[in-house]
Amino acid sequence: MNVNFSHVDVSQYHSASQIARIKTENWVAQNMYCPRCGNLHINHFENNRPVADFYCPSCKNEFELKSKTGSLTKKINDGAYETMIERITSNQNPDFFFMNYSIEDDCVKDLILIPKHFFVPDIIEKRKPLAETARRAGWVGCNILIGKIPEQGRVNIIENGKINSIQAVIQKVNRGKLLATDDLNARGWLLDVLTCINSVQFDIFSLSMMYEFCDFLSVKHPNNNNIQAKIRQQLQQLRDLGFIEFLGHGQYRKIK
Numbered sequence: 001m002n003v004n005f006s007h008v009d010v011s012q013y014h015s016a017s018q019i020a021r022i023k024t025e026n027w028v029a030q031n032m033y034c035p036r037c038g039n040l041h042i043n044h045f046e047n048n049r050p051v052a053d054f055y056c057p058s059c060k061n062e063f064e065l066k067s068k069t070g071s072l073t074k075k076i077n078d079g080a081y082e083t084m085i086e087r088i089t090s091n092q093n094p095d096f097f098f099m100n101y102s103i104e105d106d107c108v109k110d111l112i113l114i115p116k117h118f119f120v121p122d123i124i125e126k127r128k129p130l131a132e133t134a135r136r137a138g139w140v141g142c143n144i145l146i147g148k149i150p151e152q153g154r155v156n157i158i159e160n161g162k163i164n165s166i167q168a169v170i171q172k173v174n175r176g177k178l179l180a181t182d183d184l185n186a187r188g189w190l191l192d193v194l195t196c197i198n199s200v201q202f203d204i205f206s207l208s209m210m211y212e213f214c215d216f217l218s219v220k221h222p223n224n225n226n227i228q229a230k231i232r233q234q235l236q237q238l239r240d241l242g243f244i245e246f247l248g249h250g251q252y253r254k255i256k
Helices: 016-031 081-089 166-179 184-199 207-211 214-220 227-240
Strands: 062-069 076-080 095-102 107-114 124-126 141-144 155-159 204-206 244-248 251-254
Touching: 016 062, 016 095, 062 076, 076 081, 081 124, 081 141, 155 166, 166 184, 184 207, 184 214, 184 227, 204 207, 207 227, 214 227, 227 244
Parallel strands: 062 095
Antiparallel strands: 076 141, 095 107, 107 155, 124 141, 204 251, 244 251
């Protein structure tokens, strides 16, 4: 893998966004392996495919690329809001690559993978409709709030120009797969409680500490009338999945 963009003929393009798309997609096609199975190459779909940009010829997993200059913020612009929500609720969304690149250095600075099973409607922010004077008046886009995704779902492939090993990437992807479920409600609860655990500053934490998140969780899950019981249930699941260890007497330890 080489973080530098290779030469590609963009003389027929005049839009900066088109040139960036050609360069970044060409880079992925030439450099990126499948972070799911480790196959050394992923293939580009035909242009203008509505669901994904790339696929692995070995495991058939699909990927979509979002790229931008500057740093990767906690909020990334995406396409139509209703389309994204439909994809998530029907479990048809691909994995996402989020790329940060430098125009001046002509290279990739950061590349993050977020597997599809970390997507829930709560991380999709609805944007304001386009003005009546716009070419697509009334169109409603969305933002992907990657800052809301637990650390376990953000897989760093390139960090500040440094390439992480294939083995480390695949290991984290495989560990994250333990959290996969097609049940959106169950997925939301599991990821929300995991986010709460991540926010605790200590490796060892107590059940009483987790109960302090009751107000936060009741806002996100207003139809649940027994938040404390639900927290205990999710802690048990995360224990069984190997993300935390139960120490006894209401004490838990995070497993790195």
